[in-house]
Amino acid sequence: MKKTLFLVLLLASFFAKSQKSTLNIIPQPVEIEQFAGLFTLNKATIISYNKVEGRSAAEMLIQKISTPTGFSLKVQEGKNGGIQLNINDVPNEKIGKEGYTFESNTKGVVISANTSAGLFYGIQTLIQLLPKEIEGKELAKTAWTIPSVKVTDYPRFAWRGVMFDVSRNFFSKEDVKKYIDQLARMKFNTFHWHLTDDEGWRIEIKSLPKLTKVGAYRVARYGHFGDRAIPKEGEVATEGGFYTHEDIKEVVRYAQERNVTIVPEIDVPGHSMAAIAAYPELSCNKNPKTFVNPGASIADWYGNGTFKVLYENTLNPSDEKVYEFLDKVFTEVAELFPNKYIHVGGDECYKGFWAADEGCQALMKKLNIRHVEDLQGYFMNRLEKILKAKGKKLLGWDEILEGGISPEATVMSWRGIKGGIEAAKMGHDVVMTPTTFAYLDYNQGENTVDPPIYAGLRVSKSYSFEPVPDGVDAKYILGGQGNLWTEQIPNLRYAEYMTYPRAWALADVYWSPKVSKNWENFSKRMEAHFDRADLAQVNYSRAVYDAIVKTTLKNNKLSLELGSELSDLDIYFTIDDTMPDSFSPKYSKIIELPEGPITLRVITYRNGKPLGHLITLKRAELEKRATKQ
Ligand code: TNX
Numbered sequence: 001m002k003k004t005l006f007l008v009l010l011l012a013s014f015f016a017k018s019q020k021s022t023l024n025i026i027p028q029p030v031e032i033e034q035f036a037g038l039f040t041l042n043k044a045t046i047i048s049y050n051k052v053e054g055r056s057a058a059e060m061l062i063q064k065i066s067t068p069t070g071f072s073l074k075v076q077e078g079k080n081g082g083i084q085l086n087i088n089d090v091p092n093e094k095i096g097k098e099g100y101t102f103e104s105n106t107k108g109v110v111i112s113a114n115t116s117a118g119l120f121y122g123i124q125t126l127i128q129l130l131p132k133e134i135e136g137k138e139l140a141k142t143a144w145t146i147p148s149v150k151v152t153d154y155p156r157f158a159w160r161g162v163m164f165d166v167s168r169n170f171f172s173k174e175d176v177k178k179y180i181d182q183l184a185r186m187k188f189n190t191f192h193w194h195l196t197d198d199e200g201w202r203i204e205i206k207s208l209p210k211l212t213k214v215g216a217y218r219v220a221r222y223g224h225f226g227d228r229a230i231p232k233e234g235e236v237a238t239e240g241g242f243y244t245h246e247d248i249k250e251v252v253r254y255a256q257e258r259n260v261t262i263v264p265e266i267d268v269p270g271h272s273m274a275a276i277a278a279y280p281e282l283s284c285n286k287n288p289k290t291f292v293n294p295g296a297s298i299a300d301w302y303g304n305g306t307f308k309v310l311y312e313n314t315l316n317p318s319d320e321k322v323y324e325f326l327d328k329v330f331t332e333v334a335e336l337f338p339n340k341y342i343h344v345g346g347d348e349c350y351k352g353f354w355a356a357d358e359g360c361q362a363l364m365k366k367l368n369i370r371h372v373e374d375l376q377g378y379f380m381n382r383l384e385k386i387l388k389a390k391g392k393k394l395l396g397w398d399e400i401l402e403g404g405i406s407p408e409a410t411v412m413s414w415r416g417i418k419g420g421i422e423a424a425k426m427g428h429d430v431v432m433t434p435t436t437f438a439y440l441d442y443n444q445g446e447n448t449v450d451p452p453i454y455a456g457l458r459v460s461k462s463y464s465f466e467p468v469p470d471g472v473d474a475k476y477i478l479g480g481q482g483n484l485w486t487e488q489i490p491n492l493r494y495a496e497y498m499t500y501p502r503a504w505a506l507a508d509v510y511w512s513p514k515v516s517k518n519w520e521n522f523s524k525r526m527e528a529h530f531d532r533a534d535l536a537q538v539n540y541s542r543a544v545y546d547a548i549v550k551t552t553l554k555n556n557k558l559s560l561e562l563g564s565e566l567s568d569l570d571i572y573f574t575i576d577d578t579m580p581d582s583f584s585p586k587y588s589k590i591i592e593l594p595e596g597p598i599t600l601r602v603i604t605y606r607n608g609k610p611l612g613h614l615i616t617l618k619r620a621e622l623e624k625r626a627t628k629q
Contacts (some may be wrong), residue, residue, distance in 0.1 A: 006512075020407060021147055022524070022528070023149065024128065024524065024525040025129070025191050025525065026128070026526070026529055027186065027187055027504075027510075028516050028525070029125065029151050030099075030512070031151065031152040031153070032153075033149065033151075034147055034149050035148040035149070036148065037102050037106040038106065038145040038147055039105065039107065039108055039145065040084075040206075041146065042071070042144070045073055045083060045610055046074050046076050046080070046081040046083075047062060047075050047081045047085065048060060048079055048080055049078075049085045049087075050085070051084045051086075052077075056073045056257060057119040058085050059617075064127065064134075065127070065130070065134060067136070067137065068140045069139075069144055082107075083108060083111070084111065085119045085123070085127070086111065086112045086113075087279060089116050095153070095154040097115055097117060098154060098155050098158075098259070099113065099114070099118050099152070099153055099154025100122035100152065100153055102126070102149065103149075104147065104149055105148045106148065106221065109146060112327070114213075117259040120184075120258065121259070124184075124187060125151060128532075129149065130144060131143070131145065131201070132535055135532045136535045136536075155510070155514060156479075157467065157477070158478055159189075159480065160188045160190060160480070160507070160510035160511060161263070161431070161433075161480070161481035161482075162183050162192070163484060164176070164484050165484060165485045166202050167201070167274070168199075168200070168225070168485070169198050169199075169491075170202060173247045173251055175492040179495065179496075180251070181258060182496070183260065183503065184255075184258035184260050186503065187261050187511050188503075189260055189261060189347075190263060190481065190506060191255055192262075192481060193263065194265045195243075195264055195265055195486075196265070196266050196267050197273075197274065198272070198274060199273075199274065199487075200215065200242075200612025201620070202243055203243055203248065203264070203333070204243065205329050206245070206332060207328045208278075208279070208328055211274075211278050211279070213234075215274035215277055215292060216240045216242040216274070217239060217240040217241075217292060218238035218295075219235045219238065219239065220294070221296075224488070225295040225488050226296070228295040230294070230311075231291045233592050233619070237291075246266050248337075249336065252337060252338065262339060263341050263343050263395065264333055264336075264342060265342075265343035266329060266333060266344060267313050267345030267377065268345055268346070270313060270314050270347065270348050271348065271349075272313050272314060273290065273291075276315070277291050277292045278288045279325065282315050282316060282321070283312045283314065283315065283353070284312065284314070284356070284357040284359070285353060290559055291311075295487065298311045299350070305415070307348070308352060313350070314349055314350055314351075315358065315379075317354065317363070317376070317382075318354075318362065318363040323382055323386070326382075330383075330386055330390060331390065331549035336495055340393050341395045342392045342393070342395065343396065343412070345396060346376070346396035346397050347399050347414070347613050351372045351373055351375065351376070355372045360375060363375070373402060373403065374404070375403070375461045376399070376403040376585070377405065379625075380403060381404075381406065382460075384405070384406055393408065393410060394406075394408070394410070395411075396409065396410075396412065397411075398411055398412065398414055398422075399571075401423055401426070407427050407428060408428070409428060410431065411429070412430075412433055413430045413432050413434060414434060415436045417469050419435070420477070421469050424476035425472070430464075430476050431593060433481040433482070436457075436461075437464070437465035438462065438482045438483055438506060439457055439480045441484060441486070442454060442455045443457075443543075444498075444502065444543035445541070445544070445546045445613075446546050446615050448616070448617065448621070449543070449546060449613045450541070451488060453487075453488050458544070459501050459505050459541075459543070460505075462505040463505035465509045466509075466514065467479065467480045467510070470476055480506070480509065482499070482502060482503050482506045484499055494539070496540065499540075500533065500540035500541065501526045501544065504529060505522065505526070508522055518569070523565070524564055530542070544565045545564075545604055545611045547564055547571050547602045548563045548565070549561075549600070551593075551622045551625055551627070552629055553623060553626035553627070553628050553629065558592070558593045558619075558626060559590050559591065559620060561590045562602060564604060568606060570582070571602060571603075571604050571605075572585065572586055572602070572603055572605060573585060573600060574600075575593065575594070575600055580601045580602065580614070582605050593622070596619075598618075600616070600617045601615070601616050602617075
């Protein structure tokens with residue numbers, strides 16, 4: 001009798017275990033426990049909401065799953081659905097404004113939250129718990145099962161953002177909406193919209209029509225950004241576009257439905273060439289030939305962060321007309337975006353034109369300012385007053401610290417985390433977006449495979465980011481962002497390629513508890529999401545599958561070290577001008593390369609199948625990248 005019971009229990013536990021699937025949620029929930037058993041969604045499943053705030057979340061869920069499942073599910077008020085979306089009568093303190101709890105068993109799913117934002121996030125978790133086919137664009141034949149889990153989840157940081165630069169290249173409002181939708185599904189809640197720069201002014205300002213009539217268009221150019229020719233005399237500017245007030249309202253509404261706040265950025269006083277092309281009188285030299293930059297090199301960079309701008313792209317801080325201009329711009333911006341923050345840029349402002357300008361000199365004298373650099377502080381303080389009068393808070397890149405800024409200003413730390421540390425120590429709120437971890441425009445893998453750009457940043461490095469530096473009071477760190485600059489990104493498909501999987505890594509960084517950080521675990525979830533992205537037709541980089549090639553030069557001897565971000569890849573290489581495959585030498589330890597004009601070829605495999613790109617490097621390149629010892 002005992003024996004049979006034991007056997008029954010053993011079998012039961014075996015079945016229970018075999019029913020457990022791997023859970024691949026990004027960002028990783030705070031607490032998640034899995035049990036045996038599944039709930040299967042069917043065409044009769046009802047989605048209920050107990051309070052009216054939950055209705056739009058319920059409808060969104062139905063819409064999202066209707067194509068792949070073929071179900072037209074019903075929404076019902078109450079607490080009786082197979083999937084229940086419940087707003088807590090008594091707030092659950094633990095989960096705060098954006099958190100949720102999620103309980104599923106064989107009978108159904110209950111998502112509870114204090115707010116509709118929490119329900120929205122619970123739904124994102126639900127979608128990720130469904131089979132990957134839920135992401136498909138057509139009807140799929142599969143069992144729509146949801147594993148039995150108990151989840152308690154809430155974000156680590158209140159500010160979880162991605163910045164999208166629509167100036168260097170214009171992206172339509174449909175593109176922007178699609179991009180926001182993808183971010184919201186990873187529980188990002190902030191979309192920083194970089195709307196103006198030297199390469200285009202993208203927001204309609206009704207009181208200043210030339211900003212978009214002139215400033216939104218540049219001449220057509222191809223080739224690498226920075227290598228392109230400036231406009232020819234009389235050449236017509238045909239490339240670009242802008243968002244009307246109606247477009248902006250539509251995008252703001254769309255974002256709100258997904259719990260995403262939009263932070264608009266108007267980048268001043270530098271990076272303003274498009275505005276100056278429209279209104280040359282805003283600059284010191286008032287050159288009527290100022291053009292919207294098509295991606296020509298407009299500055300000399302000296303490698304240590306210092307630079308000289310060759311075509312004036314800076315507003316004149318000594319001219320009252322400039323503040324009248326700013327007042328007009330920010331009046332309309334403030335009306336269009338309900339959010340309290342407005343980003344005013346402040347980065348990479350070249351002061352050379354100010355130094356040579358009589359008006360600026362006179363102003364410096366009047367203000368008793370010795371260094372022209374400090375004029376930016378004067379400019380920013382004036383701008384902050386303009387924003388305050390409109391009930392808005394100033395946010396700027398970390399350069400705003402340099403000229404002195406009020407403690408209420410929020411600082412976005414981009415030049416590493418240094419600016420952020422300094423700002424937090426001065427009592428400013430800080431958003432962390434360091435180039436070293438969060439720059440989504442940097443290439444993700446091997447330089448000779450991915451198109452070259454300023455620097456490289458692998459997904460494992462982004463994942464390793466810790467936004468609260470040692471010695472800084474965490475209360476000042478609002479959170480962080482990834483920044484997608486688009487100098488080299490002409491379309492949404494490529495924007496996605498550059499964004500993912502790094503933005504998934506950052507989603508974990510900004511949402512999940514610090515203690516849950518585990519690269520092996522993340523990389524498994526990331527790979528599961530590659531399959532989902534394929535079905536959703538969202539692009540992403542597979543650079544994580546490529547080998548990492550390092551060389552060392554010591555006493556004229558070149559050594560080769562191969563590695564990868566994933567620990568379970570096999571790396572094969574050749575130096576005999578043959579194509580490598582799984583029968584070629586398998587890399588296991590650092591080797592010394594023979595002399596001569598060799599070419600290294602490297603490829604990764606997993607389970608006997610080729611996986612990464614073929615990397616081909618000639619001796620000269622191997623020597624160039626060598627660390628010298
Ligand atoms: C610096 S980050 C910039 C941008 C560039 C970016 C390229 C920042 C505030 N300014 O104008 O697009 O580097 O990585």
